[in-house]
Amino acid sequence: MAKYLVVGGAGFIGSNLVDLLVSEGHYVRVLDNLATGKQSNLPQNIDFIQADITHGDSILPYFEGIDGVFHLAARPSVPYSIEFPAESSLVNIMGTVHVLEAARHFKIKRVVYSASSSAYGPLAKLPEKPSMIADPASPYALQKYIGELLCTQFSLQYQLDTFSLRYFNVYGPRMTDVGAYVLVFVHFLRAKREGKPMRIYGDGTQTRDFTHVSDVAMANYQAMICRQDGRGVVLNVGCGNQTSINRIAEIIGGPIEYADPRPGDVPHSLADISETKKILGWNPKISFEDGLRDWMKSEGL
């Protein structure tokens, strides 16, 4: 049994990771300020600490005796980062410095950082590979990319072992279904339930690489336990498949209305996951079409 700290563990992806770690028989401590996460997402048999990563001194004691840290805490919203660039930088950049600094202080064996495919930017050549030059197009994308660079810096400067995982469009249980950053199919399912047409911005040929949250949780776990040294390693976590918005509407079924394209919409995303498979021995298990059909079944659609 290992002792893991999941920072940001009360949120969507973090709580799915907590479930996996508990099912693998590990001791789990969650540190979260509940800004967007909920304690009700968490099982009873874990240690929950309500604390804020922007306060470095107050989080330090909770890292003592921990074998590995998963760092997921963030303000993961592009609109929020555009409206509040200072507040979101404080959490996404300075908060990450505090987490890395606490891990360094207690000589923690490894930190696995939740990075974002938004680092590639809207014009990246497909498939997207971590070796490409980053081109973050929003404050959020930039802040998450700086988080990765900080991980690499701590690895080189202080020999702290780090892995950064760039996630592509994560979906699954406990994902948010309100707000400005909801995945497109959630809007379509809501339209279907309400008997309204599904609205597609642009011609619907835009594509996304959707990743089931259980595959993301497993990639985190495998990054934590893999034998390779993590000297600032950066890997993609996606399905490695493109699904167009038109195809999603076709699977869900129902009337469609087309509207003008939205400025800033990313035209395509597709992860190259060959390195992730090789280094972690990880493979995504749930295709998007299967995941979507299961989701619809669970909602009686």
Ligand SMILES: NC(=O)c1ccc[n+]([C@@H]2O[C@H](COP(=O)([O-])OP(=O)(O)OC[C@H]3O[C@@H](n4cnc5c(N)ncnc54)[C@H](O)[C@@H]3O)[C@@H](O)[C@H]2O)c1
């Ligand atoms: N959901 C996606 O598709 C996606 C894609 C790429 C990257 N990511 C990254 O994955 C991570 C998890 O995202 P999520 O979708 O589960 O979001 P989420 O909002 O559900 O989870 C973030 C968690 O961090 C906590 N948190 C926020 N500020 C904090 C602070 N100052 N101190 C302590 N805890 C704090 C929140 O309460 C929440 O529980 C984030 O780092 C995000 O940037 C997510």
